[in-house]
Amino acid sequence: MEETLEDKKHIIAVTAVIKNKKGNKVLVIKRNKNEISYPNKWAFPGGKLEKGETLIHALRRECVEEVGIEIEDYKELLQDYTFVRPDGHNVIGFNFLVKSKLDKVTLSQEFDDFKWVSLEELKELDYIPEMEKSVELVLNT
Numbered sequence: 503m504e505e506t507l508e509d510k511k512h513i514i515a516v517t518a519v520i521k522n523k524k525g526n527k528v529l530v531i532k533r534n535k536n537e538i539s540y541p542n543k544w545a546f547p548g549g550k551l552e553k554g555e556t557l558i559h560a561l562r563r564e565c566v567e568e569v570g571i572e573i574e575d576y577k578e579l580l581q582d583y584t585f586v587r588p589d590g591h592n593v594i595g596f597n598f599l600v601k602s603k604l605d606k607v608t609l610s611q612e613f614d615d616f617k618w619v620s621l622e623e624l625k626e627l628d629y630i631p632e633m634e635k636s637v638e639l640v641l642n643t
Contacts, residue, residue, distance in 0.1 A: 513592070514551045515594070519597060519640050520569075520601075522618050523602075530624065533613065542628070548568075565602075
């Protein structure tokens with residue numbers, strides 16, 4: 503079967519590891535049961551890049567939209583990841599450590615819950631598999 507242009511499309515995503523002011527916990531959000539990828543799992547705030555958007559702009563926008571947190575211009579790449587969504591689209595993602603201006607969370611209606619968690623608390627949650635490495639990098643440094 504010949505590969506079409508549609509088969510070659512990739513979704514670029516960014517996720518934000520937001521450390522609390524004390525530096526001992528990170529913010530996670532619970533995905534809705536209707537999500538295409540990883541429904542009902544705990545994740546970091548983030549999403550797809552929009553046309554013409556830079557990584558930091560996408561991180562800023564997603565943090566405000568999903569958890570009501572404004573972040574500084576600082577970003578540190580923690581890891582990249584890739585997966586194929588159930589609808590067949592390939593996702594290439596970049597997970598960044600970012601600095602929030604405040605720790606107050608205003609959760610979007612798209613999500614069911616949020617928590618500030620330590621590495622040990624994260625291990626007790628049903629989370630997206632790629633998350634643990636990023637949390638270890640952030641909280642064990």
